[in-house]
Amino acid sequence: MRPKTNLLRKTSKTFLLTGLVLTILSCIALYFYTKNLLQEEIEEELYSTEARVSDALEHHKIVYSLPPVTEIKKVASLRPELLKDTLIYDPSQDDMELFRELSTYKKIHDEFYHITIRTLVVESESILLAIVISNISLFVLAFIFLFYFNTTKNLKIWQPFFDNLDAMKKFSLTSKEPVLLTESDVLEFSELKDQIEFLTTKVKVDYDNLKQFTENISHEIQTPLAIIQAKIDNIINEHAINTKQFEQITSIQKDIQRLKQLNKKITTLTKIDNNQYDKIETLSLTQGIDDHIENYKELNINNITHVSKGTLWVFMDPFLADVLINNLISNAIKHSTKDSSISIVTNKHSLKVFNSGTASLIHPEKLHLRFYRENTNNKSTGLGLAIVKKICDLYGFNLSYRFDRQQHVFSIDFAKST
Incomplete structure (x- = not known):
């Protein structure tokens, strides 16, 4: 996953890099352009002086040589013109000085x-x-x-976006308070604000409808099940039934x-999933397990032992703590030899x-999926460990499984959540 960068930092970084590159390129270009321009001016001065000297010679004017600036000599033949840089000793500075030299015939x-x-x-170099x-x-x-x-201007422009982002981070489906968003004079941010308000309102309405639907379904299912159970009890108590009928009725009850x-x-x-368990308390899971x-033991299940090496305190909803313990123990009982x-x-x-087993699970990574069962003959719902995983994810607990020495081992590490 690529690392995330703050928006203003990212835009500022781009601005800095772009500006730095442009500065370097422009300075290099200016250096060579100015250098070339100065050299052209020097050479123009050389040609101008050479033209004056030639004109003086043509008109029989006296021209004195002034080394090292101007030198005039008679030669036997013509040679090509030469333009170059040369170093000449300067006695006043006691140093070698750079000259631009034009040599013509x-x-x-x-x-x-x-x-x-x-x-x-x-x-010119200076x-x-x-x-x-x-x-x-x-x-x-x-x-x-x-x-x-x-940076200051961007921060002012983007401030409504950051304010609305913070408001969205605090958004909760269970909260009755409306989402308070900041208006902006930027068209895109204003449209984003309107869409967020529309979507959050719609999500809340859908959530409330789904929550009400789930609660209604749960309540409505309980009533016919209770009626069926009562009628079966009446059949058993008021009518004589044979063995086959008793087995069928018992299966129905199960x-x-x-x-x-x-x-x-x-x-x-x-x-x-809907974050409806928001009653948080400091609880002793050690005492809850006991x-x-x-x-x-009251149900004649006496093969469970508990070894405590220190009181295990957790910060969570009491009902979910009870569900967590019950599901782990129930799962161990169902899948033990x-x-x-x-x-x-x-x-x-x-x-x-720890509970005994003959072999490791085939797909332990799927244990926490809803309705997943390794053994299709098992009568479990396949939701026990899914609920355990949900509870651990809700509070940041680390749930793991391993098979060691003919034993299934389910572990929950609570340290990472603190």
């Missing part, structure tokens, strides 16, 4: 002259450097000003109980449930 009055014109280029430094300084100052101006459990678990899952074990022991080990940060 002219035929004047049937005589050949070698005319050499030089001009100092050191000063001017070039000063221009570039000034340009960089102006760019940097303008860049800093534009950057802060652009199916009724399974439907009741299924309805109860689906309702629990729906309420967890209480459940005592309840199972006959007359085998079930062990529960707790410490201050974790809970582990």
